[in-house]
Amino acid sequence: MSDTDPAPGGPAPTAANDPRAVAATRRAAVSVGVATGAYGVSFGALGVASGLDVLQTCALSALMFTGGSQFALVGILGAGGSGASAVAAASLLGVRNGFYGLQVSRLLDVHGLRRVAAAHLTIDESTAVAVGQSTTGLSRIGFWWTGLSVFVLWNLTTLGGALLGNALGDPRTYGLDAAAAAAFCALLWPRLRSREALTVALAAVALVVVVAPHVPAGVPILVAALAAVVTGLVPHGPRRPGGAGGGAA
Amino acid sequence: MSTWATVLLGSLVAFALKFLGYVVAERHLAHPRVARATGLLPVALLAGLVAVQAFLAPDGTPAPDSRAAAVAVALVALALRAPFLLVVVLGAATAATLRAFGWP
Incomplete structure (x- = not known):
């Protein structure tokens, strides 16, 4: 880039106005969108493999717009579960988005329709990019660019995957039912950091x-x-000295 | 519940949960135990979904078939830092190949 560097020893530009920082944030946002959009294909194919039609599969990506919950909903319906249990599981998985909202609402300071739009775009990816920025200005750019890139690409690739899944016929022949299990593994993997x-x-x-x-x-x-909620709510008791099964943890 | 009702109700709840974060006062949710339980919730749900999708027949009885092998391959791929889409494709390819050779 041809931007002039700040004079050595001179005042550093505020990062929010630094065009290079802004461009870097936008690039990160769009690449997250592209990476996420790629697995919209697998969601689209799994949606129709689970018995939803193309429109219902696309409606989930546009209206629910939170990947884990979408995979859970179609997974449970596909496994023969009731609509109520599918909604319940999808909703429990969506609880974390509420906590993301708490974090990003402080950064965004949005009201009215913009707040509605921001809430809809509040997912793992947009939150991660927003909170990872060095200034509030960059956080806002990161949030909106990531949220919108993921939204556009996720919906387009869902449609593509759903049409592809429809064209393929019996999902079992192509292992699409096993693809659901693999997708849940991939969603779970990054969360297994602690014992x-x-x-x-x-x-x-x-x-x-x-x-x-x-x-x-x-x-x-x-x-x-x-079981997870109970585990989380039980207070960490004092360690029994030399207790049975005493692991180092 | 019809499929459309499931799709729309699920979407409505998903949005409500997101919006809640923007309107609820933080002190109501900031308790460390609540945060810990919320952090573990996706772990338990996703692990439970893996179990259902990989090890169980539609009637809930254990049925270790090609899907379980697909999960094993997916876990190896994840340990080798494969990207999401590759993991999914490898899982599907594993099950499809085993079935082509007559595995259930």
Whole structure:
């Protein structure tokens, strides 16, 4: 770029007005949008493989617009779960967006229709880019550019994936039902950073397998969610000195 | 509940949860235990969904088939830092290949 550098020792420009910082933030935002849009294809294909039609699959990407919840909703419907359990699981997965809203609303300071638009765009990616910036101005640019890039590409690629899935026919032949399981693994993986998270994940798998034969489809997921909430709410008790099974953790 | 009702109700709740973060006073949600429980919620839900999608037949009985093998391949790919789309494609390809050879 041909911008003049600030004179050495002179006052640094405020980052929000620095065109290079702004351009870098926009580039990061758009690349996050492209990366996320790529897996809109898999959501579109899974949506129709789960029994939704193309329009219903696209409606989820436009209106629900939060990937994990969308995958959960179509996954549970595809596995024969009731609409109520699908909505419940999708909603529990969407709770985190409310907490993202708490964080980004302080940065954005939006009202009226812009607040409605900002809320709709509040997802993992837009929040991550927004809170990762050095100034409030860059945070706002990061939030809107990421949110809008992801929104546009996610919806376009969902449509493409849904049309592709429709054209393919029996989803099992192409392993599309297994693709759902792989997608959930990929969504889960980055969240397994702590030992506590890993324990909760393994406990959830065990609970689901034990409970599933005895309850309607979709319910085991909610039992697993309940276990997580209980684990989170139980206070960290004082460690028993030399207690049985005393791990170093 | 019809599929359309499920889609629209789910979308409405999803938006309401996002909007709540913009209008609720932070002190109501700032308790550390609430934050911890919320952080673990997606972990349990996603792990539970993996179990349902990979290990269970539609009636809830255990059915380790090509999907479980697909999950194993997906986990290896993730450990090798493969991107999302590649993980999904490898999972699908694993199940499709095994089925072509007659696995359930």
